[in-house]
Amino acid sequence: MTTTSEFDTIAAVATPPGEGGISIIRVSGDHAFEAVMPLFKGKALDKVKSHTINYGHIIDPETQSEVDEVMVSVMRAPKTYTREDVLEINCHGGLVATNDILQLVISQGARLAEPGEFTKRAFLNGRIDLSQAEAVMDLIRAKTDRSMKVALNQLDGSLSRLIKNLRQDILEVLAQVEVNIDYPEYDDVETMTTKLLLEKAKEVKASIQQLLKTAKQGKVLRDGLATAIVGRPNVGKSSLLNELLHEDKAIVTDVAGTTRDVIEEYVNVGGVPLKLVDTAGIHHTDDKVEKIGVERSKKAIAAADLVILVLDASEPLTAEDRQLLADTADEKRIIILNKTDLPLKLEMPELEQLAGDTKIIKASMTQNQGVDQLESEISHLFFDEGIETGRGNVMVTNARHIGLLKQASSALDDVMSGIAAGMPVDLVQIDMTRCWNKLGEITGDSYQDELLDQLFSQFCVGK
Ligand code: GDP
Ligand code: ZN
Numbered sequence: 001m002t003t004t005s006e007f008d009t010i011a012a013v014a015t016p017p018g019e020g021g022i023s024i025i026r027v028s029g030d031h032a033f034e035a036v037m038p039l040f041k042g043k044a045l046d047k048v049k050s051h052t053i054n055y056g057h058i059i060d061p062e063t064q065s066e067v068d069e070v071m072v073s074v075m076r077a078p079k080t081y082t083r084e085d086v087l088e089i090n091c092h093g094g095l096v097a098t099n100d101i102l103q104l105v106i107s108q109g110a111r112l113a114e115p116g117e118f119t120k121r122a123f124l125n126g127r128i129d130l131s132q133a134e135a136v137m138d139l140i141r142a143k144t145d146r147s148m149k150v151a152l153n154q155l156d157g158s159l160s161r162l163i164k165n166l167r168q169d170i171l172e173v174l175a176q177v178e179v180n181i182d183y184p185e186y187d188d189v190e191t192m193t194t195k196l197l198l199e200k201a202k203e204v205k206a207s208i209q210q211l212l213k214t215a216k217q218g219k220v221l222r223d224g225l226a227t228a229i230v231g232r233p234n235v236g237k238s239s240l241l242n243e244l245l246h247e248d249k250a251i252v253t254d255v256a257g258t259t260r261d262v263i264e265e266y267v268n269v270g271g272v273p274l275k276l277v278d279t280a281g282i283h284h285t286d287d288k289v290e291k292i293g294v295e296r297s298k299k300a301i302a303a304a305d306l307v308i309l310v311l312d313a314s315e316p317l318t319a320e321d322r323q324l325l326a327d328t329a330d331e332k333r334i335i336i337l338n339k340t341d342l343p344l345k346l347e348m349p350e351l352e353q354l355a356g357d358t359k360i361i362k363a364s365m366t367q368n369q370g371v372d373q374l375e376s377e378i379s380h381l382f383f384d385e386g387i388e389t390g391r392g393n394v395m396v397t398n399a400r401h402i403g404l405l406k407q408a409s410s411a412l413d414d415v416m417s418g419i420a421a422g423m424p425v426d427l428v429q430i431d432m433t434r435c436w437n438k439l440g441e442i443t444g445d446s447y448q449d450e451l452l453d454q455l456f457s458q459f460c461v462g463k
Contacts, residue, residue: 007084007121009035010113011105013098014088023098025089027110028118032085035110039101040072045087050076058089058101067104068097082118083125115457123444129160130444134398158394159401160443162211166204167445170436173200177429193425197432201415204435208409211396215405218397220305220382224266224275228300230328231310232320236338239365240310241276244269269375272382277303298327306378307333313362314342317350325354334377335360341367404438411435 009029015022027035033046042056052074058067073088080086091101106112114120116133123133173196180193231237244267266273277300301307307328311321335355337346341364351360359377363370396402414431 007124009110010117010121011035011102011110012113012118013102014118015098021092023091023094025091025098025102025105026113026118027087027089027105028080028082028084028113028121029110030085031109032087035105035108036072036087036089038108039067039104040070041066042072045072045074048074050074051079053090058091058104060100060104067100068092070101078125081127082121083127084121129157131159131163131398131401131442132157133444134400159396162207162394163439163442164445166207167436167439169200170204170432170439173197174429174432174436177425177432180425190425194419194428197415197425197428198419201412201419201432201435205409205412205416208405208412211394212402212405212409214395215397215402217382218395219399219402220272221395222397224273225306225378225382226277226304227274227306227308228277228297228304229308229310230297230300230324231312232318232324235310235312236336236365237310240308240336240338240363240371243365243368243371244274269378272378274306274378297324301328301331305332306381307331308336308374309333310336310338311346311351312339313337313344313346314339315345317347322354325351329356332381333358334374334381336363336370336374337361338363338365338370340364340369401442404442408435408438411438 007029009027009031011025011027014024014026029035037045038061039058040056041059043054045054048054054072054074056070056072058070059065060067068091070092071090073086073090075081075086075088077083077085089101089105091097102112119128119133119136122128123130128136176196177193180189180196229237229241266275268274309324309328311317335351335358337351337360340362361370361373361377363374396405411431411434415428415435418428418431
């Protein structure tokens with residue numbers, strides 16, 4: 001295992017940028033104490049008990065002037081986030097004070113941490129594995145309670161445990177094959193060995209398929225469900241959007257500081273994060289000039305996983321309604337029949353025929369009706385078997401993991417077709433080993449440096 005002494009001491013602001021009640025400057029490494037103690041007026045930090053928080057002041061050693069009143073958490077290796085000595089300076093915040101303290105820590109020999117470097121150290125020092133490191137990243141970005149639970153499960157290592165067990169199983173078979181090959185004098189050894197490999201390949205493949213089945217749900221929970229709200233002008237799209245955005249349902253994620261420097265708009269619908277596509281077409285300041293245009297809604301429909309088509313029950317169907325019904329016929333869609341508080345003018349038999357299997361939800365945005373039903377319909381459409389995010393329930397959410405599971409599975413296909421074609425055992429063994437390696441890349445038991453750099457650079461600084 002890697003020891004901490006290979007690394008220099010790093011520091012970064014661990015709280016989000018901007019104004020806040022408190023900011024935390026995190027310092028980790030062999031020289032964490034040396035980097036902080038010359039700046040700290042209070043108890044001798046190297047004498048206090050580990051995992052205590054200590055009151056004092058940060059003083060600029062050159063001018064002797066006081067920079068801030070602070071609390072310093074002292075956490076000695078190895079029971080820390082990075083397994084190194086970690087000191088965390090909790091200061092009063094404000095960008096200037098926070099940065100001043102960070103600069104002072106750096107002047108004492110620490111280096112500014114790269115994005116994700118604390119978590120990378122936790123990985124390199126053996127505290128967490130790769131899939132757990134990725135879970136940390138998911139946690140930071142979690143959009144709903146459910147997304148959070150999935151990430152927490154992964155952080156807890158349940159995916160890693162499952163993968164490790166599969167690898168252990170494969171390894172045992174490979175070892176057995178090795179032994180059999182070494183004693184070819186036994187009768188039937190070739191048949192026995194192939195049988196062993198075939199059984200194990202089938203078994204592991206079944207487990208991988210089971211995991212991959214969770215991937216679709218997992219992806220939705222992690223990345224959100226791209227959703228387009230379409231409909232001709234004045235049917236109630238903005239009203240629906242407002243209902244959805246109502247109070248705690250609005251989640252606007254500012255992912256600045258990460259690799260995607262954009263603002264995305266999410267709504268939390270029954271625990272499913274809906275990522276709204278082209279809300280610019282719906283948010284409008286002046287209804288008179290509103291014109292979403294057929295081209296624009298076509299684009300939104302194409303980009304969406306889910307289309308919510310809004311119709312006005314108080315008016316007969318128009319050509320534009322019919323066009324939208326036709327354009328969305330092949331999509332996963334839900335029809336909101338809005339304004340049902342007004343007298344019904346829309347031709348229901350025709351709509352039912354045009355809608356086919358699509359669920360039609362009778363709604364009234366002014367009477368606050370239909371939104372609950374919309375929520376349960378979305379769950380129904382995307383989570384037939386219900387959303388299982390209980391503790392210990394393993395779900396794959398990460399594109400990298402999904403890719404590796406598919407590669408591992410195809411290596412097993414090669415094992416099986418190789419056996420069927422009567423290939424020599426040592427060739428079949430190679431495919432089995434490939435499966436073992438691919439699974440190992442998920443937990444980081446086999447990894448490459450570039451992968452690490454790429455993964456951890458997606459974190460924000462301070463994590
Ligand atoms: P959009 O153009 O599709 O975004 O439609 P809006 O949400 O801007 O709504 C158009 C008009 O219909 C507004 O005056 C709303 O107050 C009204 N409206 C929206 N939903 C309902 C409803 O369920 N019942 C009634 N009676 N009026 C509604
Ligand atoms: Zn409108």
